[in-house]
Amino acid sequence: MVSCMERGGRIFSSFHRQARTEGDRSIRARLVIAVLLLMLPVAFLFSLSAGASDASLVALLRSIFAGEALAATDTIIIYDIRLPRVAMGALVGASLALSGAVMQGLFRNPLADPGVVGVSSGAALGAVTIIVLGDTFLAPFIEPLGSYALPLAAFAGALATTATLYRLATRKGRTSVATMLLAGIAIAAMAGAFTGLLIFIADDQQLRELTFWGLGSLAGATWVKLGAIGPTVAAALCAAPFLAKGLNALALGEAVAGHLGVSVQRFKHVAIIAVAAATGAVVAVSGGIGFVGIVAPHLLRLLIGPDHRYLLPASALLGAVLLLLADTAARTVVAPAELPIGIVTAAVGAPFFLWMLLRIRGIVDL
Amino acid sequence: MIEASGLSVAIGVKPIVSEVSLKARAGEVTVIIGPNGSGKTTLMRALSGEIPYAGSIRMNGNEIAGTKLGQLSAMRAVLPQATSLAFPFTVREIVRLGILDGRPGGAAQSERLPELALERVDLAGYAGRFYQELSGGEQQRVQLARVLCQVWQPVEEGVPRYLLLDEPVSSLDIRHQLVIMEIAQDFARNGGGVVAILHDLNLTAMFADHVIVMSGGRLAASGARAEVLKDDILARVFQCALKVNALPGGMVPFVLPQTACSGAP
Secondary structure (H helix, E strand, C coil): CHHHHHHHHHHHHHHHHHHHCCCCCHHHHHHHHHHHHHHHHHHHHHHHHCCCCCCCHHHHHHHHHHCCCCCHHHHHHHHHHHHHHHHHHHHHHHHHHHHHHHHHHHHCCCCCCCCCCCHHHHHHHHHHHHHHHCCCCCHHHHHHHHHHHHHHHHHHHHHHHHHHHHHHHEECCEECHHHHHHHHHHHHHHHHHHHHHHHHHCCHHHHHHHHHHHHCCCCCCCHHHHHHHHHHHHHHHHHHHHHHHHHHHHCCCHHHHHHCCCCHHHHHHHHHHHHHHHHHHHHHHHCCCCCHHHHHHHHHHHHHCCCHHHHHHHHHHHHHHHHHHHHHHHHHCCCCCCCCHHHHHHHHHHHHHHHHHHHCHHHHCC | CEEEEEEEEEECCEEEEEEEEEEECCCCEEEEECCCCCCHHHHHHHHCCCCCCEEEEEECCEEHHHCCHHHHHHHEEEECCCCCCCCCCEHHHHHHCCCCCCCCCHHHHHHHHHHHHHHHCCCCCCCCCEHHHCCHHHHHHHHHHHHHHHCCCCEECCEECEEEEECCCCCCCHHHHHHHHHHHHHHHHCCCEEEEECCCHHHHHHHCCEEEEEECCEEEEEECHHHHCCHHHHHHHHCCCCCCCCCCCCCCCCCCHHHHCCCCC
């Protein structure tokens, strides 16, 4: 009887608490993040075990947990080929989704994405410059940079385009979506023209490299490449939590963000550099993988709301999971050949983007 | 006290506010009135530390141009004329944005504050609604609740804090106009300072302890309400033959907000 009353009281108080925190989605957000944290290792192992070779999940798990030796070829396939690729996939997916979420917060618009507004094209121009002209007159400059030259050049390209775009599209703290998209198109076209020029003068070997790279692929992943982008991406991922509060305040406009104590100019600079670094690194190693940066944050906004304290980590996690799944699909659908992953993400992501446009047409208001 | 002296603001090369000196004391409601384009909002933006200015503005003795934004945000909260919102936040999430880090009171009080603030602006039970679904007037009150969260205690550690309100009642019905102005008055009675831009001269007459009249970017008049709300000043500034305390002729009905407010002096 007493325990029954106690329980009744507890139910009542939990009900009461729920009523008091109406409109507070932080508990749901934490739950979603926890689920994503569980999904990431699962997707990681799944991706690691799938592929043209039949190095199986069971054998892999046995080797990790029971100490059973893997066959020599399986060891090479898993540790030297698949592991760097899967790790790269997780990093690339996390960066893509995170830079999407940050950029959307910065531009105050759910359609802003490095791929859509030309930042990736800028990064690509930087990367192609190094690939094509790396052995020519630029050699003395990039020799000392070693494997960092490519991500650095892509970063420079991404930084230049993001800064230009922001300068063009934002006036008095308001970003015009029409200007942003149009400026993005123009910037992408300009970067594309220069990239085309470089492709025109490239030799056959470079051409082949460029074509596959441009479609977006994780196929070239190696430990060296992973090492080259790892620090940049890690820095951008680490910067994200510090951007959350500023992005929340910025959702109310630049003036209000200032009233709330955010140093808006400095904040924008940091956010733009973080986005450019992450985008540059990702484009340098994986080419044009589109739409992850739009799909992941948008799905999460529907699920847990736009509070960036939760949206940013959740986006990074969901981006990683999505890209691991997409890469697994790219490797297995037409095995033993493989599709460039950019085709997979575009095939799924582009219709999603159109659906979003339909839903929020009122906001876009071109 | 907020004290401006020789304050001038130019946007581009165009001077918007010229040589304005004013005092807005803690414990008082200071109301800025004036015709459209007289520089009221620009003056307010300068007082809030949002735009660069020439001259001097001191808030509690600190020159605000040299004060860090974080420090400033602990000292004053600002309600802009209009606020746009980028993403689908709930009402509670918006109001919560007003709670800044490192405020005294602890997390437990912080978590209750949004509900208290919403109740204050007569929006109890709206916490779970989406901001974009609300009417313009409701949105304005949500923003006020957010602003109140930022400076919930009018005096903190013996230092007064300020509410800067740019047309806080512009899209509200008459009852909520009074509710909001009473919140401002309470804030001042409890030791905080309020600076509000109003277009309604009757509300000004009811709630202002101190009235500042702007005209053409300059201070046209300043003083207690009885000194400023005079036929000649109003006629000159608003270019409209207004008469204070005069009944309209004929049979046209008129309604004064004063009649609803028993608490008004």
